Amino acid sequence: MSEQSQQDGPASGGAPTSFEDVYAVNTELVRAVEAALVDNQGAVVRELLAPLRPAEIAHIVVVLGREDRRRLVITLGDDLDVETLIDLEGPVLADLLAVMSPHAVARAIPELDTDEAVHLLKEMDDARREQVLARVPTPDRTAVLEGLSFPEDSAGRLMQRDLIAVPAYWSVGQVIDYCRDTVELPDEFYEIFVIDPRYRPIGQVALNRLMRTRRPVLMREIMEAEATTIPVDMDQEEVAFLFQQYRLASAPVIDADGRLVGVITFDDAAAVLEDEAEEDLMRLSGVSSETDFLDTALRTTRTRASWLLLNLGTAILASLVIAVFEGTIEQIVALAVLMPIVASMGGNAGTQTLTVAVRALATRELTAANAMRIVGKEVVVGSLNGALFAVLVGLVAAYWFSAPALGVVIAIAMVINMVVAGLAGTMIPLGLARAGIDPAVAATVFLTAVTDVVGFFVFLGLAALFLL
Amino acid sequence: MSEQSQQDGPASGGAPTSFEDVYAVNTELVRAVEAALVDNQGAVVRELLAPLRPAEIAHIVVVLGREDRRRLVITLGDDLDVETLIDLEGPVLADLLAVMSPHAVARAIPELDTDEAVHLLKEMDDARREQVLARVPTPDRTAVLEGLSFPEDSAGRLMQRDLIAVPAYWSVGQVIDYCRDTVELPDEFYEIFVIDPRYRPIGQVALNRLMRTRRPVLMREIMEAEATTIPVDMDQEEVAFLFQQYRLASAPVIDADGRLVGVITFDDAAAVLEDEAEEDLMRLSGVSSETDFLDTALRTTRTRASWLLLNLGTAILASLVIAVFEGTIEQIVALAVLMPIVASMGGNAGTQTLTVAVRALATRELTAANAMRIVGKEVVVGSLNGALFAVLVGLVAAYWFSAPALGVVIAIAMVINMVVAGLAGTMIPLGLARAGIDPAVAATVFLTAVTDVVGFFVFLGLAALFLL
Incomplete structure (x- = not known):
């Protein structure tokens, strides 16, 4: 143990000076755990993991292979801190839950926040969830079942039920005494909510505000009345956006009658925000889920295949365009050599525009109010870069094949395709968003279809017209 | 005003039921502001903006065009809330700061947290920054200059200087009285830091813990001693990772001697986390900065051109490979029709793998400890999807050109290219990361180079060998 604790952090005298001093998980530790498991x-496994925090153990679980991961859970048995589970998701979490006994999971539920318990239970199949819930005490079971009843991506799923709500006529002193006398408080909280007699939030007081106010002052006098209130069925991306905009630590959640039903905290919102950015990235690259990386090879193959199939359709469409000009290519084989350049440059310029537009839509920087201005700008950018690369590629082609006319043809095709790329790169995501479809999902396929087809058609078509 | 405030939120009786009830900015409002500015x-502009919060005004500023944006700042003049500025960045912030007088900016500095003031000043050129700083009171100027002296992406840049630190022998009552008596407290805080006589943090107490503890209890007895401490020169991505892992509300920052010098809060860390995910997305698509969207057409053209130039190099390389087989294509023009399919499918499969690997590296789910297992998995996925699409494409090609041998050739080329794509998609980012280069930056260019060259070479080469 003594050797281990020296490795884990700075000696008691020295302050941490690097990331490695602060964070315990590293390749050596993972390998040591792996070896001990095998x-x-x-x-040894217990000894290695003893000094770690739950989030660090969760990190090790993620990095381990599937078999070792299961072995770890079996080895730790009841000593596995449930806090470890809440930092996991998708296939990894499902793996662990499948190995754990319903009893062990059930015992953990009352210790967790509602949103955390829901996070665990939604990864289980119905039968197993029943088994677990049957072993959970009634009040916790009710809270969890209610949590599960909210739509998957809603505020209701993000919130926890435990919170502190007091009437406006309470004094600061009363609130502090209440907190001191009440055992069943939430684990963490950042605001005290002020409610009216019908349990509707009418304001809130940040703990630091409470701390610096004298005991006789009433909550009514110091509460922030304009606080952001989240309807329970609001989409979680909208929730995350509000947290980011207003830099909220926590926000009250209300039901359709305006009654306070829960609270969402900054860490839940931050996770949504990051997931959202990651989702855009994955979808633009044709990966359907963020957990793809940790899934089995077989499931990964299957989910990625659907995108590749779509892409095959696009590629065949482009081939059909080329096939129209088979005769032309037969006579000028240089066209076959050069045509991928036109398509590729258009595709890349379009992807740049598309990516920027998709992100700007997600962050609400691109809206109906500035859409036309942004489309205009992208067309200008496409024209300018189109002109620049037209000259460059035209010169390369003319020199390479000693054919100035060929250089002119490819230059014109390049300009046209890059302007089209700028247009398509903005119009496609805007159109998808207006149609209520996530602009990231199918945008790249559409875009490549456009830039490939236009690229091949314009280049080969112009060649057929002017070079034969 | 009365009409406006009805539009802005729910009537006093009704609770918000949708995002639009909670968040004031929408297309109509932006258009109204635009019209009034023109x-x-x-x-009218002032009246429209009066009910909005700073973050909402910042959002409108972002959506407005460049000219309107400047007009808005000039119109609002000294009434522009400086809190509006801290939610802006890059070219938009630089635009506004250029219009504002040094006096107006200087007046704002003391009202801001250190990290916010630094955020504003780093967008200015040296001369202007001098002008502003000359007008800032000495203590604030010193804090800001010190903030600016930390490296761009370090913890020192993220932290604010204002914090509450007390000795371990203080009682809860003393701390609360201190907070009540001290006027100059930070705007927001979530933890009280406990320090030793040399001002080194030895623990911390969350405000909610403080709230539920009786006055005579000593800080020493309730402080969390194992709290995460951030060295001032830690990279901001590492800081953000720790905040996410440990779900921190705030964390103390220490200098090389272990002394407490500042505090980082969750909102700063969340912003870094999101920027990081966005940066990966942008870089993989060949866009160099997140502010690209809001930059001028000319600057956007220039920054995107460098990536397109790189891509042109890749495209020409691929063309050189095709040129080797000009003779083969002249004899079997179907090869020119089909060859983009092989390259495109390889490129797409590779991009899927690449994207997943880049993100997994960023979130530390992909490490040296599991690298080989993940590479192996991706090769398996590539082989499986390769086999699947080989059969599909082989049948299409054989039927289309009534040439079974051509079908076999394209099928074999497809399998090879998709396995190579799986290998390259993982090995390239792993190699870049090991070399200390951001794996997102150049990965796509390398990948496309590999899948294009291999795709064209294998397909045309096999055709030359077996079909002539």
């Missing part, structure tokens, strides 16, 4: 040395 | 109706 050798079935449970005591 | 007509030079300052009073």
Whole structure:
């Protein structure tokens, strides 16, 4: 143990000076855990993990292979801190839950916030969830079932039920005494909510505000009345946007009658925000889920295949365009050599525009109010870069094949395709968004279809017209 | 005003039921502001913006065109809330700061947290920054200059200087009295830091913990001693990672001697986390900055051109490979029709793998400890999807050109290219990361170079060998 604790952090005298001093997980530790698991040395595994925090153990679980991951859970048994589970998701979480006994999971539920318990239970199949819930005490079971009843991506799923709500006529002193006398408080909280007699939030007081106010002052006098209130069925991306805009630590959630039903905290919102950015990235690259990386090879193959199939359709469409000009290519084989350049440059310029537009839509920087201005700008950018690269490619082609006319043809095709790329790169995501479709999902396929077809058609068509 | 405030939110009786009830900015409002700015109706602009929060005004500023944006700042003049500025960045912020007088900016500095003031000043050129700083009171100027002295992406840049630190022998009652008596407290805080006589943090107490503890209890007895401490020169991505892992509300920052010098809060960390995900997305698509969207057409053209130039190099390389087989294509023109399919499918499969690997590296789910297992998995996925699409494309090609041998050739080329795509999609980012280069930056160019060259070479080469 003494050697281990020296490795884990700075010696008691020295302050941390690097990331490695602060964060315990590293390749050596993972390899040591792996080795101990393979050798079935449970005591060594426990000793290695003992100094770690739950989030660090969760990180090790993610990095381990599937078999080792299961072995770890079996080895730790009841000693596995449930806080470890809430930092996991998707296939990894499902893996662990499948190995754990319903009893062990059930025992954990009351210790968790509602949103965390819901996060665990939604990864289970119905039968297993029943088994677990049957073992959970009634009040917790009710809270969890209610949590599960909210739509998947809604505020209701993000919120926890535990919160502190007091009437406006309470004094600061009363609130502080209440907190001191009440055992069942939330684990973490950042604001005290002020409610009217019908349990509707009418304001809130940040803890630091409470701290610096004298005891006789009434909550009514110091509460922030204009606080942001989240309807329980609001989409989680909208929730995350509001947290980011207003830099909220927490926000009250209300039901359709305006009654306070829960609270969402900054960490939940931050996770949504990051997931959203990651989702855009994945979708633009044709990966359907963020957990793809940790999924099995077979499931990954299947989910990625659907995108590749779509892409095959696009590629065949482009081939059909080329096939129209088979005769032309037969006579000027240089066209076959050069045509991928036109398509590729258009595709890349279009992807740049598309990516920027998709992100700007997600962050609400691109809206109906400035859409036309942005489309205009992208067309200008496309024209300018089109002109620049037209000259460059035209010269390369003319020199390479000693054919000035060929250089002119490819230059014209390049300008046209890059302007089209700028147009398509903005219009496609705007159109998808207006149609209520996530602009990231199918945008790249559409875009490549456009830039490939236009690229091949214009280049080969112009060649057929002017070079034969 | 009365009409406006009805539009802005729910009537006093009704609770918000949708995002639009909670968030004031929408297309109509932006258009109304635009119209008022163009007509030079300052009073109308002020009236429209009066009910909005700073973050909402910042959002409108972003959506407005460049000219309107400047007009808005000139119209609002000294009434522009400086809190509006801290939500802006890059070219938009630089635009506004250029229009504002040094006096107006200087007056704002003392009202801001250190990290916010630094955020504003780093967008100015040296001469202007001098002008502003000359007008800032000495203590604030010193804090800001110190903030600016930290490296761009370090913890020192993220932190604010204002914090509450108390000795371990203080009682809860003393701390609360101190907070009540001290006027100059930070705007927001979530933890009280406990320090030793040399001002080194030895623990911290969350405000909610403080709130529920009785007055005579000593800080020493309730402080969390194992709290995460951030060295001032830690990279901001590492800081953000720790905040996410440990779900921190705030964390103390220490200098090389271990002394407490500042505090980082969750909102700063969340912003870094999101920027990081966005940066990966942009870089993979060949866009160099997140502010690209709001930049001028000319600057956007220039920054995107460098990526397109790189891509042109890749495209020409691929063309050189095709040129080797000009003779083969002249004899079998179907090869020119089909060859983009092989390259395109390889490129897409590779991009899927690449994107997943880049993100997994960023979130530390992909490490040296599991690299080989993940590469292996991606090769398996590539082989499986390769086999699947080989059969599909082989049948299409054989049927289309009534040439079974051509079908076999394209099928084999497809399998090879998709396995190579899986390998390259993981090995390239891993190699770049090991070399200390951001794996997102150049990965796509390398990948496309590989899948294009291999795709064209294998397909045309096999055709030359077996079909002539």
